[in-house]
Amino acid sequence: MLASNFTARRSLCVAARRNASSASAALFNREPAAPRIRTTSLPGPEAQAAVSQLDRVFDTRSLNMLVDYDQCCGNYLADVDGNVFLDVFSQIASIPIGYNNPALARTASSPSMVSALINRPALGNFPSRDWAEILSTGLLRAAPQGLDQVFTAMAGSDANETAYKAAFMWRRAQERGSADFTDAELSSVMLNQAPGSPNYSILSFSSGFHGRLFGSLSTTRSKAIHKLDIPAFDWPVAPFPKLRYPLEAHQAENEAEEHRCLRETEKIIDQFRNPVAAVVIEPIQSEGGDNHASPAFFRGLRELTKRKGVLMIVDEVQTGVGATGKLWAHEHWGLTSPPDMVTFSKKAQAAGFYYGDASLRPNKPYRQFNTWMGDPARALIFRTILEEIERLRLVDNTSSVGGYLYSRLDSLSRQFPDEIQNLRGKDRGTFIAWDSPRRDAIIKTAKSKGVNMGGSGERTIRLRPMLIFQKHHADILLDTLEQIFKSA
C-alpha cells in the first residue's frame, strides 16, 4: 500500500513488465521513447538561476546538471528545465536498475526501511535481529565464489581502506604468530612510528583509481589533480599493461607487455623499501581511462601474489554488479583460487569488502571497527537490486546488449577511425570505452542532443549505462554518435 501510494504520485514512471522474458522487452514501460531537449542551450534558464543559488553554499564547479529526480525514469535523466536525457553515465556508474525503479520504491517505503533509517545502529555492537538474514539474503548472495564473509562500509574509499587495514593486520599476524603485541609496538604506535605502525605498503598500478581518502588516495595513480597537495604514503606503483588495439592485431606484443608488467611487479614486491602486504587492482581501470588487461595477466598476478605471500585485493567498486556481463568482472579471468578480498560500492548502493579466509578477521575485536560500519538502509536497497537482477536476468542483458553495442561501435570505428580509437570492452558487457581526440567536445555535443555520457583518463569516453540498458537505447546512443561524427 505504501508503495502504490508512492507510485501513484509519480505518474511518469511505473511498474516494469512482470513477464519480461527476453532482453528486448521494455523493462520500464513508461520510459520516454527518446531524449527531449527543450531549451535552446544548456544549462537552461531554470538551471542557471538555481545553480547560482546553490553555489553560495556548495561548490558547484564540478556540476554537470541540476536534476529533477521526480521526472527521471529508467534510463532517462531529467533536468530542471524539462530536458530529458538518455543517461549512459548513470551517476558515475552507480545507478544499477533505473531511476524511480518501482521495486526499489517498494523497498524504500517498507516498514523495514523506515526502521533502518530512523534507528541507525552501531552495527558492530548492536546489530538488529535480522542483520544475519539481511546479509545472507542480500549482500552475501552476491558474494564472489570462494568468499563468504563481508565487512560493510560506506563508500568505495573506505571499502578499500578497511580492506587495506585487514591486509596489514594479516601480514603482521603472519610474522607475529600467536605472540601478543610487544611493549615496543604498544608505545611506538602512539607516536605513529615503527614497529607499532609498520612501514608496510600496498602496491597499486599506474593509472589505477581506488579512492580519495588518505590510504586509498596513496594507491590512486589516475591523475595528478586527484592527488596534488595531499600527503601520501611511500607506497609503490607497478606498471599496468598498455595494450595496443585492436587486440587481435597485436597479440604477441601485448603478451610481452603483460609479462613485462608482471616481472616488474615481482621485482617491486621483492625489493621495495616498504614491504608489500597487498596488491590492489581493478579488473578494468575505470577512472584511469578504461584500461584493460587479459585474463592471463590477472591469473599471473594471482599466481605471483600467492607465491610471494602477498594478498590480492580486487577493487570492483566500478566494475562490480553486472555491467561487464558477469556479476563480478573478475569472473572473466578463470581464476583457480579466488582473490583474497573483493571490494564493492557504486551499483551495489552499499559498500564494503568480501573475504573468504577467517585469518582476515583480526586477532582481537575492535581492531576493524567503527561506529556505523555501513548502513542497513543501503543493505536493504542492495538486496532488492540483486532480486531484480535475477528476476529480469540483467547480467544476461548487459552481456547481449553489450555485444550488440560493441559490434556496432566497431563498425562505426571503421567508418570514423579518427573519432573512435582503441575501442575496448569486447565481451565485457556494456563496459565499453574508446579514445577520442576531441573527447570533451563530443560529450558536450552529445548532451545537447540528449545523451549524457562521461569521460575518464585523458581522452577516453566511457559508457556506463545501467543494467536495464537495452538494444533500443543502444540505437539512440549509436545514432547520436553517428550524427555527430557525420557533421564533423
Next chain:
Amino acid sequence: MLASNFTARRSLCVAARRNASSASAALFNREPAAPRIRTTSLPGPEAQAAVSQLDRVFDTRSLNMLVDYDQCCGNYLADVDGNVFLDVFSQIASIPIGYNNPALARTASSPSMVSALINRPALGNFPSRDWAEILSTGLLRAAPQGLDQVFTAMAGSDANETAYKAAFMWRRAQERGSADFTDAELSSVMLNQAPGSPNYSILSFSSGFHGRLFGSLSTTRSKAIHKLDIPAFDWPVAPFPKLRYPLEAHQAENEAEEHRCLRETEKIIDQFRNPVAAVVIEPIQSEGGDNHASPAFFRGLRELTKRKGVLMIVDEVQTGVGATGKLWAHEHWGLTSPPDMVTFSKKAQAAGFYYGDASLRPNKPYRQFNTWMGDPARALIFRTILEEIERLRLVDNTSSVGGYLYSRLDSLSRQFPDEIQNLRGKDRGTFIAWDSPRRDAIIKTAKSKGVNMGGSGERTIRLRPMLIFQKHHADILLDTLEQIFKSA
C-alpha cells in the same frame, strides 16, 4: 498518511505530545515506565542462538546486544529476548531523538525520502533541484556561527579526512599564490613524493580520537588497539591537558597544565619536521576517556593557530548536536573568531564539515570530490532532527536535565568516592563521565539491571543519553547506580 500507516504497525511507540512545553513533560508518551529484564542471564537464549548464526558471516566479537529495533521506543532499547533497557549509550552517542521517533518516521516514509533512496545522485555532478533548499533548511541551519558552507561526507572518519585535505590544499595555496602547479609537482605526486605530495602534517592531541581510516587514524591517539599494525603518517602529537578534579580545588595547577600544553603545541608547530597545516581537536575527548579542558585553553589554541597561520579544525563528531547543552560544544568557549572548520557526524545522522572561508574551496574543481559526497537521504533525516530539537527545545532539555544529573552524581560521588572518581561534565549538559576502578563490572551489572551504559578510555564510564533524556530517566539511572554501589 504514509506515516500513520507506519505508526499503526508499531503500537509500542507513538507520537510525542505536541504541547510539550516544559522539559518534564514526556517526550514519548508510550515509552516504557522502566527497564524490564526477563531473562535470568544476558545474553538470553534467543540472543545466544542468533549470535552464533550471525557469527558465521560477520565478526561478532564486539557485539554487545542483538536488538529488536521494532520494539525500541524513545530512550528504551529492546533485545531479541524481550529485555528492555534504558539506553544511555545511544549507539555510541549517535541516536539523537529516540528510537522509532514519530517525526523521523514521517520523514523516512515521505516521497522525498523514497526518491533520495532510490535515485542516489553523484552530488558533485548531478545534485537534485532541491539540494540547495535541503542544505539551507537543514544542515546549514545548524551551521556554527561564522561558518556558512558545508562539504558533505558519509561518516566521522571521512568528515575529518576531507577537512584535512581542505587544510593541505589551503596551505599549499598560501605558498603557491596564483601560480599553477609546477612540472615537478605534477610528476612527483604520481609517485607519492614531494613536492607534489608534500610532507605536511596535522597536529592532534594525546588521547584524541578522530577516526579509523588512514589519515584520521594517524591523528587518533586514543588507544594502541585502534592503531596497531596500520601504517601511519609521521604527524605530531601534542599533550592534551590532564586536569585534576574537582576543578575548584585545583585551579592554579590546572591553569599551569593548560599553559604547558599550549607552549608545547607552539613548540611543535615551530619545530616539527613535517610542517603543520592544521590542528584538530575535540571539545571533549570522547573515546579517549572524556577528557576536558577549559574554555581558556581552547581560546588560547585559537589565538595560537591564528598567530601561526595554522588552521583549527574542531572535531564535533561526538560532541555536536546538542548533548552538551549547546548545539555545538565549542559554543561554550566564547571564541571571538570561529574555528576554520567544524566536523560532524553521529547525532547528525549525516556527516561532513562546515567552513566559512571561500579560500577553503580549492582553486580547481575535482580536487575535493568523490562520487556520492554524502547521502541526501541522511541529510533529510538531519533536517527533521533539527526541527525536533527546535520544536521540543531539546538543547535546553539537555542543559537542565544534565544539571540535575550532574548534581546528583556529585552527591553520589561524595557518598561513594571509590566508585565515582573525577566526575566531569559540569555545565556540559548530559555529556557527563567519571572514572571507575571497576568500570567493566559496573557496566555489566548495570546492564543486568536494565541500564545500557558505555565506557571510554581506560577506566571511564561515559554517559551519552539522547537529547530526549529527562529527569525521570536520570532518576532510573541514578537509582540503579546507587543500588550497585550499595551492594558492593
